[in-house]
Amino acid sequence: MIAINRSSGSALQLAALTSAALILLPLGYVTALALSADPVVWYRLWSTRVPELLLNTVTLAGAVAALTLVLGVSTAWMVTRFEFPGRRIWEVALVLPLAMPTYVLAYVYNYLLGFGGPMEHLWQLVAGPQARIFSPQSFWGVTLVMALDTFPFVYLLTRSALLSFNVSFEEVARTCGASHFYTMFRVTLPLLRPSIVAGLALVILYVVSDFGAVSLLRYQTLTYAVFQQMTGRSDNQAASILSLLLVILALLFLLAERWFRQKSRFYQTTGRYRAPRRIQRSWPYTTALTACLATVVGLAFGIPAYLLVAWSVSPEAQAILDSRFFGFVWNSAVLSTLAATAAVLVGLPLAYLASRKPTWLNIGCLQAAYAGYVLPGPVAALAVLVLFLNVIPFFYGTVLVLIVAYVLHFLPAGLQSLEPSIQQITPNLEEVSRTLGLSIRETWRRVTLPLIRNGVIVAWVLVFLQTMKELPATLLLRPVGFDTLAIRVWLEASEEYYQLAAPSALLIVLVGLPALVLLLSRDWRAA
Secondary structure (H helix, E strand, O other), rough: HHHHHHHHHHHHHHHHHHHHHHHHHHHHHHHEEEHHOOOHHHHHHHHHHHHHHHHHHHHHHHHHHHHHHHHHHHHHHHHHEEEEOOOHHHHHHHHHHHHHOOHHHEEEEEHOOOOOOOOHHHHHHOOOOOOOOOOOOOOOHHHHHHHHHHHHHHHHHHHHHHHHEEEEEEEHHHHHOOOOOHHHHHHHHHHHHOEEEOOOHHHHHHHHHHOOOHHHHOOOOOHHHHHHHHHHHOOOOHHHHHHHHHHHHHHHHHHHHHHHHHOOOOOOOOOOOOOOEEEEOOHHHHHHHOOOHHHHHHHHHHHHHHHHHHHHHHHHHHHOOOOHHHHHHHOOOOOOHHHHHHHHHHHHHHHHHHHHHOOOOHHHHHHHHHHHHOOHHHHHHHHHHHHHHHHHHHHOOHHHHHHHHHHHHHHHHHHHHHHHHOOOOOHHHHHHHHHOOOHHHHHHHHHHHOHHHHHHHHHHHHHHHHHOOOHHHHHHHOOOOOOOOHHHHHHHOOOHHHHHHHHHHHHHHHHHHHHHHHHHHHHHOOO
């Protein structure tokens, strides 16, 4: 029995080490390719593209972060501090934009704000026939689209912090003569700062790694430039250099957020805790609150969803609902199923060993798996492309390449559910089964897996839904003639065939709603 147990433990350790090595290998290949590039390529990029791309990427991330800060904090404040009719509905509705991929929102606003679009016609009725609004294919257009899509990150974390906030701090400030506004800006918001900063970090990483919105709106960022170097110029060396810069930029944001969080820890030092109570407001105030929330939800989800439904039932859209369209649905479903299953199988040994045997090696393997956080879609695609071309080229151009890229990119999403679910199960249950004569393998099958089943299901669903929406890696690595729903949205929207792109876009949004149900259920329980 001891020999069997040892062999099972060794197999688990070997699986974890192999998974971590395979995850880091593509990133290592890209880094090596970038560092071995000809100095002429480095000089050409630094003297032409890099300054503009860095400036565009950083300023876009900063502008989106500022706008999401205002939207996320203000909406969270409204639904947690005030009681008014429909408050619970708005609490849920403010999360719905997370089901709308950025490239879907981008193509909708490209229609709404484009030259001769509905918004321009309305503006001309007010300001005159020659009046023009800002173009969606501009800095402010991309900022608006990205902010409307990502402000729920800040909203969710700020809302959770406000629900658990101790109002005793505010009462002390009020007894000292501070006004409501002074208390909010000098007491409440500083105490909420760790949650707000965590939400902004998610927003910034999302913006830095986004490809769909910036490609459809033709805004030059590092992520879009990596795609252009790989497809337009077929220059993998230049693409690897830009990828390395993008990874370094994402790591800097992550380290800055981690440092800021370490400097912003606050503790409850007394036993007196008072939960916040919502304030009843008059009808005029309630009307103003409802109008503000309706405007935000309408711009971020309501109007785009309405247009997608209207376009999907148009004759042009109905004409494409044939066997070819359902083939796109099948391709997306099969890819997502295989990627989610592979991610769970890869993530389970990593999460289990890091939780049960937290040695430096096991924790290092787990942290290596989180490298996917700093790999935007085009960078993950480039890493897998370089790896397969140099090591196993006969697999290039197959679905296997796509699945590897998906697992590399989305494994952290699965680990965020697997790791806590294993940590919540006491090791005593496994030890009892071992004393009864069960091997490690049998203990896993009959004790551990049934207990962490819900966490495994959540991890599988999260990776499945993320894969359904993935665009750049699929665009770069898919086999010839192998299209998915995300590819069809991007291709049709790039040619401004809005009705033809609508059915695929609407289906992606509808499939994303179960992820929000999981997110909301976990968030509400935590609150």
